Every structure is written in structure tokens, then in C-alpha cells.
Amino acid sequence: MTDLSAFSLEGKRIAVTGANTGIGQGIAVAIARAGGAVVGIGRSSMDETQRLVEAQGVAFEAEKVDISDTKAAVKLLQEIMAKRPLDGLVNNAGIIRRADAINFTEEDWDEVMNVNLKSLFFLSQAYGKACIEAGRRGRMVNIASLLSFQGGIRVPSYTASKHGVLGLTRLLANEWAAKGVNVNAIAPGYIETNNTEALRNDPARSKAILERIPAGRWGVPDDIGDAAVFLLAPASNYMHGAVIPVDGGWLAR
Template structure:
């Protein structure tokens, strides 16, 4: 499973799952675009880790991937389009788009503000829509196939009280993926969702530091542990490869069995 000669953009890749996806794609030969919104130090760390992958190789078949970092707010459509354009200008093309950036806002439904709702939808759904559109336009112009991989959530399927806007955005992503699989298939473009459950990332720091809540969650996970970013990244790498050329319009759940065993506490 190799991605030599391919160029991949991973949105929201300055930390957590996005950073690990970048490293997995680079490890199998892809050149990578790192995107960040407000953590340039994290993006620099990701870039240095990509460079270190090549630095540790002493065999001819080892990858020596190049990395490039771009700041962009995925909630701003103009910046989204510029992100795709700059990625193409830097590497000459783009083959793989991983829509990883996402945010959530915790609030009871009756207290959610319009600004909070818009923030979640703009990043999680609107930004994904127009990033994918701009990427597809590039593929059509260059008459090439391509791959889109969305990082969704078990909450495209599983209710999550106090996160209604987030769930709605991921449900929208699920339907968008199914629809685009039909529209884009004839162009040789595949699109799939990877839906993580509870993953050990910086966004879950508060949970990790609350033993009671953490144990309650672990009781709902048949495999008995939180996921790791590499659990998600390895699946993304497969979907980005030619080994997954006949897979499109699907959601792949990475949750240790949480979805089918969850009970709200």
C-alpha cells in the first residue's frame, strides 16, 4: 500500500487525528499539505515530524515526502478555496483531500446561539462542501481521478445530547458523502467517511482527567479502551490508496464497538 507520487491535503492537521493522518500518508510516500487555523506551532511540529520520517530512511524504497503548511479557517469559504488553490500551486496538483477539521459546541439545545450554530456548521459542513467542490473542479480540469475522505463521527448515527448542532453537521456530512458518491463516480472520484468514536486526543483532555466520566465511557466500549489517532489514520491511509479504488459512499466506524453498545448515563 503506497502513495508515491500522490499529494494529499489534510485539513486541521496541527494536532490529534489530523496530525497522525498526515504522518501515516507521508510514511507511505505521499507529499502532504498541513492545514492549521490557530496553532502554527502544532503545524510546525507536524511538518518537522514529516521531515523526520525521511531522515530516518536509509533504503532506496523509503519515502522522502515533502510537507507544506498553510493557515486557513475552514469556516471561511474564501479561505477554503484559497487553501486548495495554494496547495495545488505549491505541489502542482492535488490527489487526495482529507476533510478532518471540525469543531463542537457544548450547550443544551434551548441555549444554543445563532453564532454557535453557525460556527459549527460553517466548519463541519459548509467548509467541507466547498473544499470538496474546489478539489473536484481541479480534478475535472486536469482530467484525473481522486479521493475524498471525510472525518465524520459516530454522531452522524448516534445521538449526543447537548451537541445537537454537531450531530446535525455530521449527519449532513453522511448524506453529502452518499450523494457525491453517485455524482462523482463516473469521474473516477471516490468519497468516503471515517467515523471515529472516543479517541484519545487533546480535545478530550477534560474527559481524560475525570476518572469517573472516563470509566463510564469505557464501560460502553466493548474493546475497553479509547481509540488512538493511529487507529483512525491507518484506515484513512487505506482509503487513500489504490487498494480502496472500488469503495465509495461508505462510512467506516472506528469506535471499539461503542456505537452498538452505547447507553446515555
């Protein structure tokens, strides 16, 4: 019989960046269903996420910061951990810019890389350092992408950043696995979020995408949330540097 406690987050306190909507919200609510308290970190209102999390009978803390401001984001995370240790960190916050490679601007490149890769690394560094110095076990889940494996179209900075997320996941796992910090990643497929709204509103692109997905549907944030709970829970104790595609079978085609 499966020991369900291996999938429980009861008594745990998990931080999730970009928890206001989409995948971040789905992860926050899934953590709450598993019994974990949630600290939402981001620049937008998280009132809806707070209501959904608290409806599960656990606490939600909303912490406002612009993730693209790396120093401010790291300072906030350190303040959060000083109040009470974090049992896990989910690096979910991400943005996307779309344009042909020959027209892509330096501004769009920098904005995406600052949020998706630079801040992700330095938040990870701050979290890992706190866990290692305190001798505490830690869990970190990075949100990668199908474009950690593929090139995509018209999203050069996003593709580069998500390749980087996968590389950093593996590097940090190599350095921290023996020190009690699990670092893994999830590679979402095509999920119904703000980032994919342009694709879903393009009938030709949406049709082409759906035709390739064996599951025959777009994913929803809960699909990612449940995978994140697994990587945050004791059930994944021996997983380090892994990336779990949650893509409806896209990469299997």
C-alpha cells in the first residue's frame, strides 16, 4: 500500500514566485491541497490565489517585489527566510517576448533573461546557501519548458533562458545533492496561461499544436501543480537534477 504521507506537505512552508496567476497559482493551490503553507512572491496582486489557498485551510503570505530587480528579489527572499525557514522554493516567475529573430530587440532580450534566468539563479543561490549554512534539508523546483529541449519560433530570449534553467537545475543538483538540497525541474507543455494566450487565439497555430499533443488538449495549471507537489514531497527524496515533462505527450511525438 502506498504511504500517502510521502506525498504530504503538511507543516511545510513553500515559496512560489509568480503565484498570482497561471502555473504559479496552480502550484500554490496544489501545495495547499497537500497541506503546505504558501508564500507568494511577485509584483502583481495575489488576492485570488490567497483566497484559493486559504480555502484549503492553510496559510498564505503575499510578498510584493518585481522579480526583474534581482537585488530586491533576493533581499526579500532573505527577509522571508529570516522570519521562518522555507522548506521549499518554486522558481516559477517567467515572461515571454515574441518577435522574429532578425527584429528582436536588446530590451526584449534583457527583460526576459533578467526574470527567467538571472533572478532565478540568484534566488536559488540565496535559498541554497541558507539551507546549507543552517544544515536544513531543502527542496527547489524550477519551471523549465519544452523549449529547454527545442528551439521554438519567434521567442529567442525565452528559448535561451529556458535552456539555461535546465542547465542550472543540473549544475545546482550536482553541487547541492550531497548537502541535503534537492534541485529538480518541471518542463510544462502548452498550458492555458497568459503566456500562451496569443497562440490559443491564433486558430492555425492552436490547431497545429493540438494536433501534435497526444493527449489532445492544452494543459491546465493544476497539471503542473501536482507534479510540483511530488518534487517538493518526501516521495522524491532520491531525485536530483531531474526534469519532468508535463506536456500531454508532446516530446514523445
